[in-house]
Amino acid sequence: MEVWLVALFTLLLSASIHFLTRKKSSLPPGPLAVPFLGNLLWLRYSLSDLEPLLRGLHRKHGPVVTLRIGSRPTIFVSDRGVAHRVLVEHGAAFSDRPAPLSATRFISSNQHIISSGAYGPLWRLLRRNLMSEILHSSRVKLYSHGRDWVLGVLTGHLYSQSRSSEDGSVVAKDSFQFAMFCLLVLMCFGEKLDEKAIREIEAAQRSLLLYTRKLNVLRFLPAVTKHVYRCRWRTALDMRKRQTEICLPLIEARREHRRRRQQQDTEEEEERFVYSYLDSLLDIKLPEEGGRGLTEDEMVSLCSEFLTAGTDTTSTALQWIMAELVRNKDVQDKLFGEIDSTTSKGGGAVKEEELHKMPYLKAVVLEGLRRHPPAHFVLPHAVTEEVEIEGYVIPKDATINFMVAEMGWDEKVWEEPMEFKPERFLSGGSAEGVDITGSRAIKMMPFGVGRRICPGLGLAMLHLEYFVANLVREFEWREVEGQEVDLSEKPEFTTVMKYPLRARLVPRRIC
Template sequence: METSWLLLAGALLLSLLVLRRHARNRRLPPGPPAVPLFGNLLWLHHSAADVEPLLLRLFERYGPVVTLRMGSRLAVFVADRRLAHAALVGAGAVTIANRPKPATSALLGVGGNIITNADYGPHWRLLRRNLVAETLHPSRVRLFAPARAWVRGVLLDKLRAGGGGAPGDAMEAFRYTMFCLLVLMCFGKRLGEPAVRAIEDAERAWLLYISQQMSVFFFFPSITKHIFRGRLQAARALRRRQMELFVPLINARREYKRQVKEGQAPTSETTFQHSYVDTLLDITLPEEGHRPLTGDEIVTLCSEFLTAGTDTTSTGLQWIMAELVKNPAVQERLHAEIRATCGDDAEEVSEEAVHHMPYLKAVILEGLRKHPPGHFVLPHKAADDMDVGGYLIPKGATVNFMVAEMGRDGREWERPMEFAPERFLEGGDGAGVDMTGTKGIRMMPFGAGRRICAGLSIAMLHLEYFVANMVREFEWREAPGHEVEFEEKREFTTVMKKPLRPRLVPRRS
């Protein structure tokens, strides 16, 4: 009799658990049928790069919130701007402020506590506050004005050299020169091209390998770490190369700070008084007995700094300049504004001048709306169960937001696939748009909410400054045989599949 009661109680408990699970599942956002253990991986025929076109089809079928199962993990994708605002800025802002841990964190011991990936909490706040207040604050950004002027010269020289024969790859020039600038801001030293190239090659090799080859460890890492041992060994070798290049520069900066403190710092045109590394050397972690950052942690944060500021800005420059090539009337209107503001005799379009050019800002905003460098924000992770659009987002689920879809939504934007900077001027459908998303989200190339990109202001400055100077120096035309095509290719950012190779006609002697 006692056994029968135990069996009955067990059956009832099992039934309640099943019913509860079904009730939760009914509230989950819809999505395609999932295969046990594998989830929706079979829908992704080749790699995770296939996920965007799949998602576009799923949004048409299921609505603006859909679910994919990546193995045992739940991933939710949101395409509606109002739901994104409610989740990122509204009541759910703190709940969704965490990040999923990358595969590299446990397996390689790197990447888990940088600003980009750290969970929302004291450690993240300390690192982000340091970056914003000590390096990206306007007073600090102004210190690097000579660096931007130097990089402007390097960029224009690269573009001129590329036009000597066949049209050069503009993206290569953008990427190299933006990397020069970020290396200088990071390490406080103006390096020669061979040194910059070595760091660039090592950083890009690491970034591409981690993004393209390490995703296999996202599923069943206890098993895959044995199956794909070779990939882990290759990743560790790339990491050692990073350390070999970064540690001497960090140590040199530590010595420079010591000399400054003792009043013995040498003066040099290639050494700057401030750098991001300086701030990292001063940080102590209160929650860990006020210990300083380790050398490995500083290298990882430097890598994050270089990556975050290079590819996004160079990708933005590529798309904007491609649109100016295809829209000569827009380019001429922009050039007329530049001439009216700066005249013909100034050596450059100054950083002060770009603040007085509304059409220039409209061109930049339109480029970011139509061609955001990242079509997704970095993924968020729900710290607790939360509600998005009436659906349950369970604790631990990954949540992502479709940046490109929001900026190209025909319900929110007139002629969304047309490049029309005028929309951001007074009276246009984009006038007064809030780039931070605080008041409402219409486009979010820098994200929104607690994890909005810390470099929003400096990124806008760099785009405005370099676009203005390139348009002042050259007329950008389409080159025969290298016509501009807007087909996209996903790398670390979403770049042009066919690289931009323009014909550059000097405007000044």
């Protein structure tokens, strides 16, 4: 007992000396925090309550606030002007990522991926490879046949579901998600796998993705929680092992394909395989690490990142846009009129080369991303040097994040921001010429802004325009009688519809 009393007295004395001798805090304001534990409000709230909690704090303290999620301060910015100063004007100091918890490093192969990679040579190499080998416009065109194939898969699922229901209704969420995943699997592994194989990859991917949210508890006193919640960590390790077991045969298949091509370029091989993201990874050498190639574990992590980034965000945005088209029949009718007058007659899919002729289609997609950004926060940024912003000193090693949805709903920029009005983005509209990259000024930032802006911005816009156009040309999307579309939100990996879209589909042409 005496030992415990001495230890407790020493701890209290140390804390007192720390508070009495430290410099006056110049961090942005925030709620009461306790050393090592963070804010006491986490006793009443969870991280799933973060967004409404932050709205209240911003109303009280202003556009920049500090929370302590664990031991390090995290700065949250809701003002678009401040965000531009941070991400563009001081971009170099705010382009790093926080180091992952020791217990979760296996998910990213110790930050050997793009999204959470440290800002430096490795990150630049991996991002440059992705941009030049897969996301360059010339490469994206090579997958047009894949988009046609996936469109057939998607419309087939929707027709089947509609015909099997008494009122012709569908719940589109799973169909959207599976279609996007099929397309990303093709781009990632270079092969049109059968539905069973794709479902197997999807199940392994999604189970680990959603389960990692349970590891957030390790942010609080990790030396203790990693033992208290060791079962969660072991479960996540088992899920990662399953993911690896599924991906390794696909990696070996690409290696074998390359060997065969070197020996004999057969027509059969070319019909089965297309150039893929995985092919580009097999060629990478890491000069900062002795010129070695990527390990299989690192390739699994990069492929997992590619599938996640391209699937969930796009399928979530697609569902939100189609939900708004169901709610706003006049918008859907106007969009169909543009599609019908622009595309070739006689049926068939809307061709990719026809999309640029449809300004209203692009306006619908942009308005969907403004009103319902799939991610309400960007991935957190780490501060590499002390910087003064808005009269506050943001310390080195702090974490900073940005409230994406709040910026897209700013009443100072957007008239009736919670309404769905694509006309904003047309000639003469208040949002005409809005730069979604935020390089000049931030008015909306669904893909982030600055040096860590999403590299898949162009691909995402193409996919959304292509699938929205074809879904509207193929079907009239109507509300189910007696069931209004509910726009309530729910945080998952992205911010999804709490009640997935249910709509009645009426084919526009005789099949």
